[in-house]
Amino acid sequence: MAGKLDLYNVFCTVGKCKSFSKAAKELFMTQPAVSQAIRQLEKELDTRLFNRTPKGVTLTNEGSILFEYIYSAINLIDVAEEKILEFKNLTTGELKVGVGDTISRYYLLPYLEAFHNQYPNIKLKIENGTTFELCSLLKSGEVDIAVCNFPIDDPALELKACLHVHDTFVCGEKYKSLLSKPLSLQELITQPLIFFERKSNSRRYVEDYMLSKGINISPEFELGSHDLLLEFAKINLGIACVTKEFSLDYLNKGLLYEVKLKEEIPKREIGVCFLKSVPLSPASTKFVEIIENKQ
Incomplete structure (x- = not known):
């Protein structure tokens, strides 16, 4: 087909130039x-495509029909x-981009803004x-990359850690008396606890620890939003x-207080993931670069 495409290109050029x-x-x-x-093309098609004259060439009826289709096809290729x-x-x-609400609001927005400013003609779909x-959306091809909570144990995905985060416990005025000394985990669970819902990766990480x-743990409340x-x-x-x-805005303004633990929960990571088997698109590559360069 590649060889015939070259012949068709010559055919179209002769048809346009009539010479x-x-x-x-x-x-x-x-x-x-x-x-x-x-x-060669006329032989392969078993059809005369041009009338040869001393002043040049003109398309035959068959050649005119072929020219109409081939000219359009070559333009489409261009x-x-x-x-x-x-x-x-x-x-x-x-x-x-696939991302959770919390990470989108508290982490990803500046990178989305930077990418949009650099490449305003690229449409962003979140x-x-x-x-x-x-991870399921990645595997089905519905998103190019995902920014989410690690750890993720999936051999089909490439993971790039971008930010270390720490899980902690916070309280309001009513529980300030607990702040006089670090609490053990056993002491902590005697209090009413508020956790993410079970399907949250960050909830699973803390619960596993x-x-x-x-x-x-047996939380009093299980919620789907960090703001809640x-x-x-x-x-x-x-x-x-x-x-x-x-949560720094709440903590710095004194709206909430951090409950210190005798054993701090090990830090974890937030990062970018994408399919190992599929090369990143140019837009995805640039977006990942923007995130990595701003660390």
């Missing part, structure tokens, strides 16, 4: 080579190549979900397990 010699100049070929290409070039140069296209849901210490965790703690409904780095 073998003019077509040869445009194609940077010799006139005999152009003539030979047309003869347009397709231009579009590929635009995608490579990031002057058009789409970037689909899909929200839990870490488990985002506490289970490793022989501590089972903070607000429930602020109105003294219990002690909330939150991400410290995303």
Whole structure:
């Protein structure tokens, strides 16, 4: 097919120029080579495509029909190549990012802004979900990359850690008496606890850590939003397990207080993940670079 495509390109050029010699100049070929290409195509199609005259050539009826289709097809190929070039140069296209609400609000927004400022013609599509849901979206091709809570144990995914975060417990005025000394985990669970819902990856991480210490938790409230965790703690409904780095506004303003533990929960990471088996698009590559360069 590639060889015939070359013949069709010669055919279209001759059809436009109505001359073998003019077509040869445009194609940077010799006139005999152009003539030979047309003869070969006519032989393969078993059809005469041009009427040869001393003043040049004209298309036969069959040649006119073929020219109409082939000219359109070659133009479409040119347009397709231009579009590929635009995608490579990031002057058009789409970037689909999967991210949870909390990470989107407290971490990702500056990177989305920086990417949009650099590549305003790239359409951004944001899909929200839990870490488990985002990994599923990656595997189904519904998002290009996902920014989510680690750890993730999935051999199909490439992981790039971007930010260390710390899980901690916070409380409102009612529980300030607990702040006089660090608490043990056993002492902590005697209080009403506020946690993310079970499907949250950050909830599983903290719960697994506490289970490793022989501590089972039975939260008073299980919520789907980090902001709600903070607000429930602020109105003294219990002690909330939150991400410290995303709670600094409440802590710095004195709206909430950090409950110190005798054993701090080990830090974890937030990062970017994508499929190992699929090369990143130019837009995805640039977005990951922006995140890595701003660390």
